[in-house]
Amino acid sequence: MSGGHGHALYRPGDSAVHRLPAHVKVLALLAFALVVVATPRERFLAFGAYAVLLGVVAAIAHVPARVIVRRMVVELPFVAFALLLPVVSQGPRVDVLGLSLSEHGLLTGWNILAKGTLGVVASILLAATTDVRSLLAGLRRLKVPDRLVEIASFMIRYADVVTGDMRRMRIARESRGFEARHLGHARVVAQGAGALFVRSYERGERVHLAMLSRGYAGSMPLTTSAASRADWLRGAALPLAAAVVLTAVML
Amino acid sequence: MSGDASLEVSGLAFAYADGHQALFGVDLTIGRGERVALLGPNGAGKTTLVLHLNGILSGGIGTVRVGGMEVRPGDRETLREIRRRVGIVFQDPDDQLFMPTVRDDVAFGPANLGLRGPELDQRVAEALAAVGMTEVADRPPHHLSFGQRRRVAVATVLAMRPEILVLDEPTSNLDPASRRELYEVLDALDVTQLVVTHDLPFALQLCPRSIVLSGGAVVADGATGDVLADEALLAAHRLELPYGFDPRSVAPR
Amino acid sequence: MHVPDGFLNAPTSVATGAVAAAGVAVALRKAHDELDERTAPLAGLTAAFVFAVQMLNFPVGVGTSGHLMGGALAAVLVGPWTAVLCLSVVLLVQGLLFADGGLTALGTNISLIGITTVVVGWVVTRAVLAVLPKRPASVVPASTVGALVSVPVAALVFVLLFAAGGEASLSFGTLTASMLGWHTLIGIGEAVITGLTVSAVVAVRPDLVYAARGTRAPLQLKRPDGTLMPAPASPEPEPAAARASVRPLLIGGGLVALALAGIVSFFASANPDGLEYVAEDNGFLETARDHAFGDFALADYGEVGGIPVGLAGVLGVAVVLAIGAVMFWLVRSRSAAQAELEDVVR
Ligand SMILES: Nc1ncnc2c1ncn2[C@@H]1O[C@H](COP(=O)(O)OP(=O)(O)OP(=O)(O)O)[C@@H](O)[C@H]1O
Ligand SMILES: [Mg+2]
Numbered sequence: 144m145s146g147g148h149g150h151a152l153y154r155p156g157d158s159a160v161h162r163l164p165a166h167v168k169v170l171a172l173l174a175f176a177l178v179v180v181a182t183p184r185e186r187f188l189a190f191g192a193y194a195v196l197l198g199v200v201a202a203i204a205h206v207p208a209r210v211i212v213r214r215m216v217v218e219l220p221f222v223a224f225a226l227l228l229p230v231v232s233q234g235p236r237v238d239v240l241g242l243s244l245s246e247h248g249l250l251t252g253w254n255i256l257a258k259g260t261l262g263v264v265a266s267i268l269l270a271a272t273t274d275v276r277s278l279l280a281g282l283r284r285l286k287v288p289d290r291l292v293e294i295a296s297f298m299i300r301y302a303d304v305v306t307g308d309m310r311r312m313r314i315a316r317e318s319r320g321f322e323a324r325h326l327g328h329a330r331v332v333a334q335g336a337g338a339l340f341v342r343s344y345e346r347g348e349r350v351h352l353a354m355l356s357r358g359y360a361g362s363m364p365l366t367t368s369a370a371s372r373a374d375w376l377r378g379a380a381l382p383l384a385a386a387v388v389l390t391a392v393m394l
Numbered sequence: 395m396s397g398d399a400s401l402e403v404s405g406l407a408f409a410y411a412d413g414h415q416a417l418f419g420v421d422l423t424i425g426r427g428e429r430v431a432l433l434g435p436n437g438a439g440k441t442t443l444v445l446h447l448n449g450i451l452s453g454g455i456g457t458v459r460v461g462g463m464e465v466r467p468g469d470r471e472t473l474r475e476i477r478r479r480v481g482i483v484f485q486d487p488d489d490q491l492f493m494p495t496v497r498d499d500v501a502f503g504p505a506n507l508g509l510r511g512p513e514l515d516q517r518v519a520e521a522l523a524a525v526g527m528t529e530v531a532d533r534p535p536h537h538l539s540f541g542q543r544r545r546v547a548v549a550t551v552l553a554m555r556p557e558i559l560v561l562d563e564p565t566s567n568l569d570p571a572s573r574r575e576l577y578e579v580l581d582a583l584d585v586t587q588l589v590v591t592h593d594l595p596f597a598l599q600l601c602p603r604s605i606v607l608s609g610g611a612v613v614a615d616g617a618t619g620d621v622l623a624d625e626a627l628l629a630a631h632r633l634e635l636p637y638g639f640d641p642r643s644v645a646p647r
Numbered sequence: 648m649h650v651p652d653g654f655l656n657a658p659t660s661v662a663t664g665a666v667a668a669a670g671v672a673v674a675l676r677k678a679h680d681e682l683d684e685r686t687a688p689l690a691g692l693t694a695a696f697v698f699a700v701q702m703l704n705f706p707v708g709v710g711t712s713g714h715l716m717g718g719a720l721a722a723v724l725v726g727p728w729t730a731v732l733c734l735s736v737v738l739l740v741q742g743l744l745f746a747d748g749g750l751t752a753l754g755t756n757i758s759l760i761g762i763t764t765v766v767v768g769w770v771v772t773r774a775v776l777a778v779l780p781k782r783p784a785s786v787v788p789a790s791t792v793g794a795l796v797s798v799p800v801a802a803l804v805f806v807l808l809f810a811a812g813g814e815a816s817l818s819f820g821t822l823t824a825s826m827l828g829w830h831t832l833i834g835i836g837e838a839v840i841t842g843l844t845v846s847a848v849v850a851v852r853p854d855l856v857y858a859a860r861g862t863r864a865p866l867q868l869k870r871p872d873g874t875l876m877p878a879p880a881s882p883e884p885e886p887a888a889a890r891a892s893v894r895p896l897l898i899g900g901g902l903v904a905l906a907l908a909g910i911v912s913f914f915a916s917a918n919p920d921g922l923e924y925v926a927e928d929n930g931f932l933e934t935a936r937d938h939a940f941g942d943f944a945l946a947d948y949g950e951v952g953g954i955p956v957g958l959a960g961v962l963g964v965a966v967v968l969a970i971g972a973v974m975f976w977l978v979r980s981r982s983a984a985q986a987e988l989e990d991v992v993r
Contacts (some may be wrong), residue, residue: 169743180653214746217889258653266746278791288675292735297691302698337847340696344855347692349489352450356482357554358506390675406875411854419870423755455868455876
């Protein structure tokens with residue numbers, strides 16, 4: 144559904160947003176998304192205000208609009224769905240530009256589009272300002288179980304290995320004239336996938352054993368410092384502002 | 395050998411998961427403070443044997459003891475203690491280096507041992523200085539040349555100050571000056587050492603004793619000078635001295 | 648199928664969040680049996696692998712493509728509990744670092760992709776394995792079937808969730824028909840890729856395939872002179888572990904299904920929004936057919952309509968439970984027989 148899992152969205156920088164500890168940012172993002180999701184869909188103004196808030200965060204973080212827009216392709220399937228809803232939904236109809244559209248469908252489509260987009264943009268901002276190591280440390284500070292963090296750190300460490308191997312194998316295939324065009328070709332792709340699995344597993348296994356040899360016992364030594372009160376306050380700014388907007392439009 | 399045994403391997407046989415058997419009953423004992431070279435052709439099972447020394451591979455037959463403690467896969471406490479004592483430098487440095495920077499990588503082991511702050515930094519700096527890699531400390535390991543990675547890999551293990559140092563082909567891909575420097579580093583260490591190598595002059599220089607492994611079994615064990623002088627033995631196990639090198643011309647250690 | 652923020656209403660998101668949290672909590676406890684220090688990186692690698700192969704788009708029809716979900720594959724490779732953890736981690740990281748799938752929809756995504764595909768894939772795989780000869784190669788057809796079934800079932804669960812808490816008014820029947828049709832196609836692709844991947848791994852490293860544990864002959868060790876050595880004193884405990892994990896798994900899966908069913912039917916009746924409209928031929932068949940988008944689509948718009956959701960939901964759950972019961976019985980009687988056999992041999 145979405146390409147580009149493999150390329151990290153991270154943009155190194157030293158803005159106030161970058162410096163915020165990852166766990167503060169994750170919680171802020173979650174709180175913001177909750178406020179957005181809780182907003183009734185007819186309060187159109189509120190969604191505009193949320194977008195402005197995200198724009199301010201992006202400006203502070205120096206994340207160019209180009210980066211955000213490019214990544215928004217992950218949303219495409221749902222955009223298509225949202226656009227189609229007014230057409231295929233049932234119920235009372237309205238005429239828009241000569242098309243008979245479902246009123247309910249229009250509202251629902253808008254709802255999915257607005258909330259989904261705000262969520263995606265907020266996540267992009269998190270991803271763009273947080274590197275993998277601080278995110279993992281942040282997850283541990285958030286008391287995400289060690290085992291999950293361990294799997295995540297292995298996964299991220301080997302995502303590069305696997306995608307690198309995958310790219311090399313695809314190049315090898317294509318340089319010999321192969322191109323996946325129909326289901327019959329899945330066999331070639333899948334055999335590649337199997338070989339890829341064994342290859343990256345064996346590499347990962349050796350690295351893991353090397354880690355064990357150096358006293359690794361399931362979790363990386365935690366070296367980052369805890370968040371200060373000022374960090375929390377800064378992190379709370381976005382969801383608080385959003386909550387204010389929500390209260391304002393509800394009154 | 396003198397004193398108590400540092401490493402004891404007895405009757406060790408092992409087959410990999412694909413059914414390929416690599417060890418066919420290996421027996422050897424290495425005393426405390428001894429330096430032993432492990433020689434043998436490609437595919438002899440040297441790396442396989444090394445990986446048994448701290449419980450990384452297991453599941454076959456036979457026992458491995460480190461300082462009297464038996465290596466058993468289920469016994470996590472003992473295993474942790476054994477891994478603290480036995481430092482292994484792997485054959486492929488890419489298996490050993492996985493952190494984002496060289497400094498982080500060298501710090502990984504000591505940090506797992508509980509070191510923090512200036513003490514940790516000190517350890518890292520010492521280990522990097524010992525292998526002459528201080529200036530690459532902030533670079534990612536996978537951007538280094540192979541020989542540089544090899545030296546960093548040695549540093550990652552030195553930083554843990556193991557009692558038993560096991561090196562799997564430490565001199566491969568090193569330039570002659572680095573090889574000599576590595577010799578000097580190892581020679582200055584007062585710990586038990588098992589050095590797997592195809593570099594026979596290096597073995598002669600560093601290790602008074604040599605063990606030859608071939609076809610998954612020990613076929614010779616004795617003073618390095620004697621082993622290298624036994625032409626029939628060398629020929630039978632695909633060991634060859636470099637052109638013009640005569641072990642008898644060098645004073646034995 | 649990565650659901651974004653705001654796609655399902657709040658109660659449904661909270662409910663799926665609770666299911667996801669419970670599922671992950673159970674999986675965390677149970678994964679201990681599956682993971683030891685040597686297989687820990689396997690979990691991370693499986694996650695990385697699922698993450699990577701979700702990029703492998705394969706064609707499912709004219710001009711359209713879907714991607715692997717990886718639930719069944721992960722279950723077969725690392726065991727169901729660990730697989731739940733792997734998939735959850737993949738979804739968490741996708742949400743946090745790749746803006747793929749909304750954070751408030753994380754529970755929904757974990758329930759759908761992380762739990763449903765894994766549990767269904769695993770249960771079906773075990774059930775098929777139970778009737779096939781006991782050797783590693785049997786894992787290949789078994790996992791193929793498991794993967795094939797897992798995708799449309801996940802789609803069905805999605806439809807139920809959407810019926811309960813979707814913010815749109817679509818005919819339940821049409822949505823079901825189109826989602827099922829579409830995802831059966833994707834399921835075929837998933838099945839082919841899973842089967843071939845597993846066969847490649849089984850051929851080289853059968854020890855890495857969790858589902859193949861207990862089906863391998865013990866390794867024979869020889870002396871240098873070629874004579875056989877006696878077997879190691881402590882045999883690998885794997886077959887016992889694999890056997891013991893079947894019952895809690897099925898019970899756990901049943902509980903999850905029940906929880907889902909309960910939640911869905913509760914909200915379906917409390918919030919009939921979107922289902923109250925009678926299906927009508929809206930004449931956009933052609934439009935929908937020509938559109939091709941991702942793996943979530945209304946293409947292949949069919950005319951089913953008219954089945955009330957409550958009934959459909961109950962029927963669906965009943966069928967699933969019945970199948971589950973049969974499978975449970977199959978697997979259990981087989982493993983009981985096997986246990987007896989082993990006792991006799993001992
Ligand atoms: N992961 C593995 N799976 C299956 N067989 C293996 C594996 N690793 C090594 N082997 C086999 O085990 C035998 C011994 O290998 P090992 O790596 O111990 O040799 P070695 O003595 O270290 O050789 P070299 O000098 O080339 O490093 C070889 O025949 C090799 O093919
Ligand atoms: Mg070797």
